[in-house]
Amino acid sequence: MKKNDLEFLIITGMSGAGKTQAMNFFEDRGYFCIDNLPATLLSNFISLYFKSKGKIKKLAFVIDIRSWGFFEDFFEEIKNLRNNNINYKILFLDAKNEILLNRFNLTRRKHPLDVYNTLLKNIEEERRRLEDLRNMASIIIDTTNLTIKNLSEKLENEFKGEFTKKLSITFISFGFKYGIPIDLDMMYDVRFLPNPFYVESLKKKTGNDLEVQEYVMKAEESKEFFYKLQDMISFLIPHFEKERKSHLNIGIGCTGGKHRSVTFVNKLYDYFSGFGKYQIRISHRDINK
Structure with a gap:
């Protein structure tokens, strides 16, 4: 053996x-x-x-x-x-x-x-x-x-009997008003981006809705930040793998955890799922609060 x-x-x-x-x-x-x-x-x-x-x-x-x-x-x-x-x-x-x-x-x-x-x-x-x-x-x-x-x-x-399974990455959206998740490996704050909460037609929607995603991502700072974010995470992943990490929890936070953070988590899921190299999961912790 x-x-x-x-x-x-x-x-x-x-x-x-x-x-x-x-x-x-x-x-x-x-x-x-x-x-x-x-x-x-x-x-x-x-x-x-x-x-x-x-x-x-x-x-x-x-x-x-x-x-x-x-x-x-x-x-x-x-x-x-x-x-x-x-x-x-x-x-x-x-x-x-x-x-x-x-x-x-x-x-x-x-x-x-x-x-x-x-x-x-x-x-x-x-x-x-x-x-x-x-x-x-x-x-x-x-x-x-x-x-x-x-x-x-x-x-x-x-743990599914695969001790050498692919790196698992969970993107977690959350609202700072409800506290920061304590099991994060890294965290990013998107409260500086345009907030759909103040748009009457979008207030009761979430980042799972296309209209909210389009509103958040149309801003130039949103596009630039997303590009920098995916580049940073892509850079960090191999280094975490080298240190034998098997799971990464990456948190994206906004004020209430319904619009901007959910949008970015969904976008990150789409981007990194496309590689097929990792197990990608998402969790919208505060979307129903």
């Missing part, structure tokens, strides 16, 4: 964001799972695995703040995986602070970091410590508004 036949997944993220549910999901699908693995044991476990002649082909490890005493070695371990041609992915689960706070209050469990007197400060400190790891993630999933069932559906969509 070749090394690159191995499906090797690292599950990490914020405490209370759903790592246990994610591990259960993968265990039910034939992954050999280990919870709370010290980072320094990654390479040792891989060595033992190959000595066993690869009887287990899918591995998933949960590494999080509970292993913080070993965390400083995590990045060195990741480098070792790359040097040994181990095909790995990092799944990072996240949620907004207020949601994590509510989840801990409901379960009445102590935060695993436990360095401050208040739960919120421990959550904030954990987020600070995990920032570099979050930036390394192949896939980031925001569980703020997800039930356990929703999370399973999301994971099912992302």
Whole structure:
């Protein structure tokens, strides 16, 4: 068995964001799972695995703040995986602070970091410590508004047994008035463009309607920005692929998330779908608000 036949997944993220549910999901699908693995044991476990002649082909490890005493070695371990041609992915689960706070209050469990007197400060400190790891993630999933069932559906969509599938790109339209999605890899603001909201005949329509798209795109600044935007994203994609990213969330925001951002997301979908090289999805988060 070749090394690159191995499906090797690292599950990490914020405490209370759903790592246990994610591990259960993968265990039910034939992954050999280990919870709370010290980072320094990654390479040792891989060595033992190959000595066993690869009887287990899918591995998933949960590494999080509970292993913080070993965390400083995590990045060195990741480098070792790359040097040994181990095909790995990092799944990072996240949620907004207020949601994590509510989840801990409901379960009445102590935060695993436990360095401050208040739960919120421990959550904030954990987020600070995990920032570099979050930036390394192949896939980031925001569980703020997800039930356990929703999370399973999301994971099912992302992991279909194809560990080396094409780069998946999701273009997300949103309204700044409803908050910025926390699972974005990059974000662009189109509030400087002409707003159809102030045109009576377009106010109740959305960027899914041709009339709105034509109104937004007829402005010279819209055409120029779209050209620069597609050029920038096209430039960045190969670099994200080089860093083993498997999913990109690209947010386009306007004031309410109905007109300009929806128009641009639809245009970007049309443009990048034409290449056939990537899995392209769109999500209009606030279009019905």
